[in-house]
Amino acid sequence: MKRSTIIALAGIGFAGVIGIRHWSRLGPVGNPKVPRPAKPVDxxxxxxxxxxxxxxxxxxxxxxxxxxxxxxxxxxxxxxxxxxxxxxxxxxxxxxxxxxxxxxxxxxxxxxxxxxxxxxxxxxxxxxxxxxxxxxxxxxxxxxxxxxxxxxxxxxxxxxxxxxxxxxxxxxxxxxxxxxxx
Structure with missing residues (x-):
């Protein structure tokens, strides 16, 4: 396998681990169907x-x-x-x-x-x-x-x-x- 491909795959794997760690720290979903704002805001x-x-x-x-x-x-x-x-x-x-x-x-x-x-x-x-x-x-x-x-x-x-x-x-x-x- 080419060195550039190995580096690219390692980078993708690292990004995936960081993404999983980030999402695992998020709290629970308290509303799966968030509504649009009800009123205009001045x-x-x-x-x-x-x-x-x-x-x-x-x-x-x-x-x-x-x-x-x-x-x-x-x-x-x-x-x-x-x-x-x-x-x-x-x-x-x-x-x-x-x-x-x-x-x-x-x-x-x-x-x-x-x-x-x-x-x-x-x-x-x-x-x-x-x-x-x-x-x-x-x-x-x-x-x-x-x-x-x-x-x-x-x-x-x-x-x-x-x-x-x-x-x-x-x-x-x-x-x-x-x-x-x-």
């Missing part, structure tokens, strides 16, 4: 500070509490994203990203990148309150879900309404990890 109203009420646990937020997301609309139409949290032991972590609107989605679907052009993820605002007091955010695989509120301690009625709407959208509520807020 990003001028969506920007600002959000508190995470609950999420599907994921490797990049593992054991994090006091999670917030601040969205800022830029002059060029992009959205700056600043996610902050407190991890185990109380260490404060933050990460900056940038989001771009998806054409034809009425502001409800964004492409978000936290690592330059190397990783771009889907961010779908699946539903929101008419007054933008809460939102349900997911992505097409059904493995990631975030329930957000403008208030760090929303009323019991609002929490119940968010959870009920999340269930109606087809998500498994038993996979939710409640987020402690200050």
């Amino acid at each position: 990003l001028n109203r969506y920007v600002g500070l959000w508190y995470e009420l609950a999420r599907y646990e994921n490797r990049f937020e593992k054991d994090c509490d006091y999670v917030t997301a601040r969205y800022t609309l830029r002059d060029d139409g992009l959205v700056d994203v600043l996610n902050a949290s407190r991890g185990a032991g109380g260490a404060i972590k933050s990460i900056k990203g940038r989001a771009k609107r998806i054409e034809g989605s009425h502001g409800a679907r964004l492409k978000v990148s936290f690592f330059g052009p190397f990783y771009v993820g889907d961010y779908w605002i699946l539903d929101r309150a008419d007054d933008y007091s809460w939102s349900i955010v997911g992505e097409p695989s059904g493995r990631y879900l975030w329930l957000l509120s403008r208030n760090d301690h929303p009323s019991l009625e609002m929490r119940d309404a968010i959870f009920e709407r999340t269930r109606q959208l087809g998500y498994d509520l038993s996979l939710l990890r409640m987020t402690r807020q200050s």
Whole structure:
């Protein structure tokens, strides 16, 4: 066998192992039939500070509490994203990203990148309150879900309404990890 063929096969095998390791770290699918966003989103109203009420646990937020997301609309139409949290032991972590609107989605679907052009993820605002007091955010695989509120301690009625709407959208509520807020 030619040396170049052996190197190519070794490279493919290595990529396969890395791919399997990556996929094995992903959480369970909490919704195999992720719906399209229910409403258009006015990003001028969506920007600002959000508190995470609950999420599907994921490797990049593992054991994090006091999670917030601040969205800022830029002059060029992009959205700056600043996610902050407190991890185990109380260490404060933050990460900056940038989001771009998806054409034809009425502001409800964004492409978000936290690592330059190397990783771009889907961010779908699946539903929101008419007054933008809460939102349900997911992505097409059904493995990631975030329930957000403008208030760090929303009323019991609002929490119940968010959870009920999340269930109606087809998500498994038993996979939710409640987020402690200050």
